[in-house]
Amino acid sequence: MDSITEGSQSPVISAPDQNLEQQLLSLAERSGVDGHQLVSQLRSYFRSDVEQxxxxxxxxxxxxxxxxxxxxAKLEADHQASINWLTTQNVxxxxxxxxxxxxxxxxxxxxxxxxxxxxxxxxxxxxxxxxxxxxxxxxxxxxxxxxxxxxxxxxxxxxxxxxxxxxxxxxxxxxxxxxxxxxxxxxxxxxxxxxxxxxxxxxxxxxxxxxxxxxxxxxxxxxxxKGDAIAIxxxxxxxxxxxxxxxxxxxxCRLVKPKDNAEKMLNKARQLCGKIGKQIIPPDLKQANSKYALDLNLEDYRQTYELGHACRFQAMGACTKLPVWRRSGIQQT
Incomplete structure (x- = not known):
């Protein structure tokens, strides 16, 4: 019987060395087995006294x-219940x-x-x-x-x-x-x-x-x-x-959460941007001219839709650039 002197450690069975571990990982990978899980289990057998x-x-x-x-078990093909057996990409x-x-x-x-x-x-x-x-x-x-x-x-x-x-x-x-x-x-x-x-x-x-x-x-x-009267x-x-x-x-990869009404907002933005460079008489002005008999020359009020500065809100002194209507011929400052 081996003697144990003071300060010495009790003899224990060593875990697989690094070379053997790599061989096990390689073998397990080729066999479709989780090598790390296998090595972990082997270590648990050799070191059952270690708390984790x-x-x-x-x-x-x-x-x-x-x-x-x-x-x-084995898989058996069911050709009768299948659709497009030779070409389908579903199982x-x-x-x-x-x-x-x-x-x-x-x-x-x-x-x-x-x-x-x-x-x-x-x-x-x-x-x-x-x-x-x-x-x-x-x-x-x-x-x-x-x-x-x-x-x-x-x-x-x-x-x-x-x-x-x-x-x-x-x-x-x-x-x-x-x-x-x-x-x-x-x-x-x-x-x-x-x-x-x-x-x-x-x-x-x-x-x-x-x-x-x-x-x-x-x-x-x-x-x-679901619940009852005494629990949440x-x-x-x-x-x-x-x-x-x-x-x-x-x-x-990336995780994306679509915003509510995002597609509607994008469609509206495309519609507005599609008007850039076009000229039009404001509809509300045409309506007012007719309703109140202003007899205005509406051509003088024709406006061009262009990209300008519209300070809808300000943060840190900066304006947001948005498409706006401008009177034709007026220079932007």
Whole structure:
């Protein structure tokens, strides 16, 4: 048995060296697997005693393994239900979404510009999904060391709600992980969620896509608030938006929000600018001349539409240059 002298460190298994790490990253990339996630998991096995900031739940390790595992499913073409099979640029896949994502991962690796996910919400009731992570109350209490296998209670304060969050997190984690491989480096992913899991989803997205790639949270007003007499009614849901790589996204993309009535304003500006250089008798002057019998020679009041200074407002002593009517022959000062 090796002796340990005072001041020495306990022997530990070293994490993969840099050369091996690069080989793993290269191999994983060719296989359509997230190499950084794989290396991170290997490190967790070798350094299980190191505490790190992370969201933990019962079944997380199984969810990670599920994301890395291959699928035995296969896609079958449905020519009868298809339109323009040979020329279409669209694909509609029907089936379990996790299996479908895994099947598409190789052919569409880093090929998708945007992914929009509207996952099943966690209503707090029994949550079941076609995965291996559904857990009944007895199993959850046993796994969390709250009861013995014989059913004997080990604590007076039983916590059971965590199994609902655990099941939902175990469902969503592998799907978000696999979806990441489909995104282009300048791509984005949007996930629609309600208040029950929005806080957990944010932490999961930070872990998979990186907190630095968070673009923002969109509040969607659903128009029908829900709640009861003792809580605040929720009238909105959230859409979390993440970039695959925010540095590349900023270089190649931009977020634009059209202003209200912007197109109407632009059309009006085009209409006005189209009159520049044209001469016209002001319509209100023609109307007044006729109504009050002024007997004016309207040709003397013909005006030219030109670009001039109209001080509609002033800021720091500067005038805004706008198209205005001017009497023909009058010099602009």
């Amino acid at each position: 900031y992370a969201l933990q739940w019962m079944g997380k390790k199984a969810a990670k393994q599920c994301a890395l595992s291959s699928t035995r 509609f896949v029907e089936g379990d979404n996790l299996e479908a994502l895994k099947l598409l991962k190789k052919s569409y690796h880093q090929a998708v510009k945007m992914i929009y996910i509207d996952p099943p919400y966690n209503t707090g009731q029994e949550f079941t999904y076609q995965d291996k992570f559904s857990e009944n109350l007895r199993d959850y209490l046993a796994h969390t060391n709250q009861v013995l296998t014989q059913g004997e209670w080990l604590t007076n304060e039983i916590e059971a709600s965590g199994r609902y969050h655990s099941n939902w997190l175990s469902m969503i984690y592998p799907r978000l992980e696999v979806a990441k491989h489909l995104l282009r480096l300048d791509g984005v992913i949007l996930v629609h969620i309600d208040e029950n899991e929005s806080h957990h989803l944010r932490l999961v997205m930070n872990e998979i896509y990186g907190e630095e790639n968070f673009l923002g949270e969109i509040c969607w007003d659903k128009g029908n608030p 009614a929720y009238q909105h849901e959230s859409i979390l938006v993440y970039a695959r790589d925010i540095s590349i996204f900023k270089q190649q």
